[in-house]
Amino acid sequence: MKKMLIIEDDKIVGHIYRHRFQMEGFQVELASDGEAGLTAVKQFKPDMVILDLMLPKLSGVEVLRKLRADQTTKSLPVIVLSNAYLTGIVQDAWKAGANHCMIKATCTPKKLIDVVNRLSADARVPLPGPVPNTPATPAADAHPPSGAEDDGVFQAELRQTFLNSAQEQITQLRGLLQAFVKSEGDTDRLSRLFTLYRKVHSLTSNSAVAGLASVAKMASALEALLKELYEKPKNINSSVIRTVAHSIDFLAVLLEHGRAQDLEELPAPNILVVDDEALSRRAVIHSLERAHLKCVGVEDPSVALNLLAGSPFDLVVLDVDMPGLSGFDLCTRLRALPAHAKTPVVFVTGLTDFESRARSTLSGGNDFIAKPFLFMELAVKALTHVLRGQLAITRR
Secondary structure, eight states: OOEEEEOOOOOOHHHHHHHHHHHHHOEEESSSHHHHHHHHHHHHHEEEEEEEEEEESSOHHHHHHHHHHSSTTTTTEEEEETTTTTTHHHHHHHHOOEEEEEEEEGHHHHHHHHHHHHHHHHTTTTOOOOOOOOOOOOTTBOOOOTTTTTTHHHHHHHHHHHHHHHHHHHHHHHHHHHHHHHHHHHHHHHHHHHHHHHHHHHHHHHHHHHHOHHHHHHHHHHHHHHHHHOOOOOOOOHHHHHHHHHHHHHHHHHHHHTTTTGGGGSSOOEEEOOOOSSSHHHHHHHHHHHHHHHEEEOOHHHHHHHHHHHHHOOOEOSSSSSSOOOOOHHHHHHTTSSGGSOOOOEESOOSSHHHHHHHHHHHTOHHHEESSOOOHHHHHHHHHHHHHHHHHHTOO
């Protein structure tokens, strides 16, 4: 029987993966942190490892480096699971010797099994046969079907189990955010921020295995933002806290929508960025690319207005202080276009006073972010508006 080691700190996700690989005929062991994972590799001697990169005690990248530095595990096949928005960590994993990288937000048990089968076939390693009667270990009340049952049945059960606890998860997230906001002292504040980050990290993993790609995508973006704030707490301000709060509120909306059509089936959104300063415009575009959003950058607001008159856009990001036509004026005019009467508009500007915020609302804007901004904050904000717009389409 082939041996599989799963190094994953989320117990529910780990148990679900274990069940599925047991059904495929693997002998499976779990480790909940990087240090335990290295110990398990030495004792269990697996034929393949599934490795989460965001682990306590020792990160997945550090585990990989130690495995590749040891002659006995130098060629051990390792599949890593990562956050799509943490591109630097993914690159580090490839450099450290990962055999395959999978995005956690879109990684269902079925997809993971397919990758394992493909890697095993490429290496010409014979896979064990399915074991329908393998004893199952409970995983959040979700019980995998027998080998004769369709994978879709198991996936539907996972989704339902996850959605049944959705409201409780959102309540916990809101409570953790409130505790963070009210915390005093750097040590207490960072501790509460880390707890919030880990909870969102868990939500990303659980929604992904449940097949809720849109929820997982939103959660993984928020997870990346929280990780950046934890590592660079000087960037914490009222704007980013507001963005985090809005993101949690929208996750609640997505979870309510979870039983309907998934937003991944809709066409890719199109975004217009209008800013007369090249560097600022490029910074906005880079932020949107972090969220894997397609966008068009325009320098001249008059050209932007012509584009809006002839093309549909799912989000418009505007600078305020532009020559000829201010962002406020452009927003007022685009609202007169039938196709863009309800298109989300986000103002990105150095003007942070209350008057500017009031004007942005009066001119038809939906949101506001001040320069200098965190790339990931704008990415999260943009993703929230884009997914909200797509959700509205499915409800028509």
